[in-house]
Structures are given as structure tokens and as C-alpha cells.
Amino acid sequence: MLGLASRLRVLPDAELRRVIGVRGISASGIHDFFDLAEALLDPGNVQLALSHLDRSTIAVLAVAGQLTSNNSVPTLQAVTNRLRELGSTEVTLTEVTSRVDTLHAQLLADHADGCCIPYDAVSAHLARWPAQGLPGAADLAVALPPASLTAVPETEVAFIDQLAAERAFAVVSSIAELVNELSREPARQLSRGGLGLPDTKRLSAVMSVDVDLVAPILALASRADLLARSDGYWMETEAGEGWLLERTTARWAALAAAWQSALPPIVADILPRQAGLLWGDGLTTFIAWLYPAGGEWMLAQLTEFARDAELLGITAHDTTSTAGASVLRGDLEAAVDTIAIALPTEVGAVYLQHDLSIVAPGPLAPSIDSRLRGMADVESRELASSYRITAASVNRALAAGENADSLLAFLASISLTGIPQPVDYLIKESASRYGRVRVGSLTGAPNAPVAPVGDETVFLSYVCSADAALLGTIAVDQTLAPLALVRAGDSEHLLSRFAGDAVFWALSDARYPVAAEDDLGEIVHLRRHQIAHVTLTPTVDTARNLVEKLRLGAESGISVADAWLTRQLDTAIKAKQTILVSIAMPGGAVVDYLLEPASVSNGRFRARDRRADIERTLPLKSILSITPAP
Secondary structure, three states: OHHHHHHHHHOOHHHHHHHHHHOOOOOOOOOOHHHHHHHHOOHHHHHHHHOOOOHHHHHHHHHHHHHHHOOOOOEHHHHHHHHHHHOOOOOOHHHHHHHHHHHHHOOOEEEEOOEEEEOHHHHHHHHOOHHHOOOOHHHHHHOOOOOOOOEOOHHHHHHHHHHHHHHHHHHHHHHHHHHHHHHHOOEEEOOOOOEOHHHHHHHHHHHOOOHHHHHHHHHHHHHOOOEEEEOOEEEEOHHHHHHOOOOHHHHHHHHHHHHHHHOOHHHHOOOOOOOOEEOOHHHHHHHHHHOOOOOHHHHHHHHHHHHHHHHHOOEEOOEEOHHHHHHHOOOHHHHHHHHHHHOOOOEOOEEEOOOOEEEOOOOEOHHHHHHHHHHOEEEEOOOOOEEEOOHHHHHHHHHOOOOHHHHHHHHHHHEOOOOOHHHHHHHHHHHHHOOOEEEEEOOOOOOOOOOOOOOOOOOOEEEEEOOHHHHHHHHHOHHHHHHOOEEOOOOOEEEEOOOHHHHHHHHHHOOOOEEEEOOOOOEEOOOOOOEOOOOOOOOOOHHHHHHHHHHHHHOOOOOHHHHHHHHHHHHHHHHOOOEEEEEEOOOOOEEEEEEEEEEEEOOEEEEEEOOOOEEEEEEHHHEEEEEEOO
């Protein structure tokens, strides 16, 4: 422990923080570098570190430990020769050196002067492996990997690719619906994580997927930065807004690139990069062999990324698709070229029906789809999507800045059936009625409507209309009861304690010809669109805080040797353990005392001499060694 503590003491702060993080050390109970060394050599922590090392690296560690215990000099060449003797005939000195560097960085061994010296606690832990049913040094060195991954017949690859393309199109369509829906109505993130059941069911219906797939698909969109949490709600991001205007192939490429970038290198290295290879039991067996100390952490990551790979079409039926193989090799352009061949062709025209419905004979070009959503409600989203124009949807488009001429011109440019008379009438009628009801925010202007006498409510917005009958209808409309509208003192306005935009959209959803106005009575355009504003919350860097605490303690002026002696004595005091202490006397003689330590302070320690049955006080600087009493 003394050697490790001394090494920890001279490590740079950045390296020390890295080790604390990688080895999963908790700051609790760590007061000095000896405590940290003890935590790093704890059997549980050693086992955790070994579980993240591959078989060949652990074999190097085990062999180096055996050489050290046999009083041999564990040089790298000696370790290499021993591995060859055990059967690792193809192992090279370069490979052993690389693996020893890994062990050195993980603080499981010390790499110095061309030698690999494992820490005693690590070697002792590995020596107990065979008794626990885990492989020993010989098994680690000679065991052969399981059979290579199974490949599907060549004739099935085309079927895999077609199925992968269908899944790619389905997930892109689902995420487009998800992003659109969350731009209109964000979903609340629960404090314990995940979405509430009502939001989950709403999004499931919008995306036309099972409830169980909502969370994985949301995670895919989040990984590609299309969605983000803002003030506890999932919302669309600016990147998501731009993504919706991209073609299907570009949309899929963004999702696949985000998936590939998020793959940990250690996971990416073992995934099959050839089309037609199965990821199933063969891959699981290989991971269990490659990580003999426990590959559960790897299997957990593999399970998550394999699930997402199936959703994206990188795999289908646990088999790498041709496009997926290109993604895994980092050739996204080739992947897009492959998947584009199997994706349905986008269309730029629709059928307008007399019943006010709009039918697309295939997947619409994103720019057309986006504008149609602004003036019509989506009824179904499949290969052939359908929309419906309503008074409320037209009013929504007018509120966003459209007018009757721009709407009719757009529909005429994409319609294969012209503009049916009912569509023309609805748009023109809605445009003529637009603004008969006005909503504004109360800003305290002199001419602003006032609350009824005796009402202390703080009102934030108002509703007004030149049509008194229409205003009266709004006042008694039960669908608007949540707005808690009350008559103003002038009886010509309705007042609400909610903000103007909330009142506006409630009236729009209730199909009233409503417009928003500013303080001067001019119509302003609103868009029902919410973008996430992500605020980075500073996190507590526990590793940094621990390192600073350790450095302060190390600046006390006490040498490492004295600190180590003090720690040994403290341990003996707590355990009420008798120890054999060798003391250097002034004349050069060495005297051994059998002592029972009582206290340590000011560079001296007080103890009971068990042989002479007297109390002694001795200076720490005179101690040559401390060993437990036999």
C-alpha cells in the first residue's frame, strides 16, 4: 500500500481525477492518499476494475503476479516468455507492453524499468480466482475464443436489407411525428425519470407505435439533438426544426451518425461489420469469453445499442444489414446510398377532396409536409398520409401569417385535383371572419380594461369583439371554463388570469375566429411552436473536490514515511493489536520492542512494553520497521 500511496501522491491532478472516476472511487471515507490506496486495493474495487479488462490483459497481469511471487524479476520479456510457455504462441513483446501500459494506467500494476510489478493485493485477488470458478493464468493464456459469428445464407441478405429499410423509414416517420408533436405540446419529464403515462400514451398514438417503444424512440431523437429537456419538459430543438425539412435519407443519416458516434469504442470494436452476420447468442458468448471477470456492463451497453440498431435498420432480426455494415465501418455516405435504393420515393403532389381531406399518394417531400401541417390536421401517417382542413386549422395558418391567397396558391401548386369548391369556400370564409375575436395582453396602459369592482384577481390578458353576441357565447362556453373568463368593468371585454398566448390557442382550438393584437390594436402573428432552451446545470465534480482535499492534507509537512508509520500505528491502536517495533538506538544498535501502542502525536508515540510491563514514549523517526506480533 505504501508504494501505491507514494505513487498517487505524485500523480498530476488530472490523472488522479481520471483514476478516481475510472475506478469508481467514492469520496466517502477518503481522508488521505493511504485511504485512497486502500480503496483502490479493496477486493471489490479490484474485481470491478478487472471486469473491464479483456482476457489477454488479465493474462499478462496474472503471469506477472506469478513471476513476482516466485521471486523472479517480472520483466516484460519474462512475462512474454512465460505466456508463450503456457501456450500463447503468437503473443509479442509489443502486445505485452501495450497491455502493461493499460494495467499501469488502471493502477493495478506498476510499469517501471521494463518491468511489470502487480500490487500484492491484486495478485492475491487473482490467485483466488480458480477457487471461485474463474480462470487461472494458464486458462487465460491458452483458452481459444468461441467459434466465429454465424452468417445467414447469402439469399437472405436481400430480405434483411429490405426489412432494415422498412424499419429505417418507420423510425424516421415516427420521430418526425414525435418532434412535431413536442413542438406543439411538450411532454413533462418525471422527477424519477421517464415520461408520465398520459404523455406516453399521447406520443404512442401520434407515432403509431407501441407504448413500450416511446422511450427508446425519444432517446434516439435526443441522441441526435432533435429534442432536449427544458425546464423539466421535452421539447423540439433548433436542430430538430431543421431536421424536419430534410429529405428522408438525410434524416436517417443524422440518426445513424448519432448512433454510431455514441458507440463506446470498446463496444464498436466487437460488433460485426459485415452484412449478414448474426448478433445473437454468438456475440453474447464471445463477450462472456472476452471479459472473464464479468461482462455484464458490456452486455448492458450492447443490449441498448442493439435495440436501437434494430429500430434504425442497422440490423434486422439481429443481423447486420448492408447499410448497417457501412455505418459500423464509418462510411455513412455508402450507407445512405444503400438505404436510399430501398426507401419509398417522396412525392410532391396530393389529392384534394370535396370532404376537405387531403391525401398524399406516398411520403410527402418534407417542405410540403411541413407547410401542410400549418394549415391542416394530420389524420394518418403511413406511406400514404392524409390531412384534413378545418376552420381551426385555417385560423392557425392565418395566425402564423398566411392569408387566403397564399393558402389557395400553395394548394393549387400541389393539388392533382384542383381546388374543390368546399375547400375554396372554407378558406375564404375563415379569412373573412379572421380577427372578429381579439386577444391581447394587459400591460397597464391607461385605456386597458379594468377588473370588476371588488375583484382582486391579477388579470394578464383580455378577449374582445365587436360582435357582442359572439363575446357572450365565449363567456358561457364550457369548453373555455379553465380560462376562468370574467366580464371587465366596461362589459365589452373578458378578462383572464392566464397569459395571452394560452388564451389565444384555447379560443383557436375551440374554433373561434380569433387573432392576437398588440397594444395598438394591430394584429400580430403567433405560431404554436416551442423550442427547447437548454440551460447547462453545473455539476459537482466530486473527483476534483477529493483531489483538492488530498492535496491539502499532503501539504501538512509530514513525510510519506512518517505518515505511513502513523497509519500503521493508528491501525494497531484501533485493533488493540500488539506489534513488534524495531528502533534505531543512538549508538547504531537496533532494538526490538514488543509494544501495544496507545497514542500517536507530535512525532512521538506512546505504548505499553509487553515484556518489561512499562510505558514507553518513542520518536517516530527512530522506527525502522513495524510488523504484527507473532
